[in-house]
Amino acid sequence: MPTSARKAFALRLDPAVHAAVERLAGAELRSANAQIEILLREALQKRGLKVGTSEKPRRGRPAQGD
Template sequence: MAASAKKAFALRLDPALYAAIERLAAAELRSANAEIEVLLREALGRRGVSVRQSEAPKRGRPAKEAN
């Protein structure tokens, strides 16, 4: 199996903050890790920092095509 192209690192969070992230993630049907990534991209975007999406293959179901 190929190694993940994502950077792994330890992140220490306040338990209440992590619980809030888990609730958001569950509501959006995401993992807590994916939710943190979405929140970081949104926060960077509000500050005018654009981060391009990686070319790594997507996991999960393919998006529905518009009819």
């Protein structure tokens, strides 16, 4: 079974912050999790830290001969 390329961890948020993230995520048609990742990336970029993206796992059946 393939492992996820994402790192899972518990995050405790003030309920008001979580509600604001959910409202923003809903307005932008994203999940709250995706919205938090976007907000973190924007904050890191604003502070001058460049964050790349990890290689996404290949989907589908392996090619013949693999």
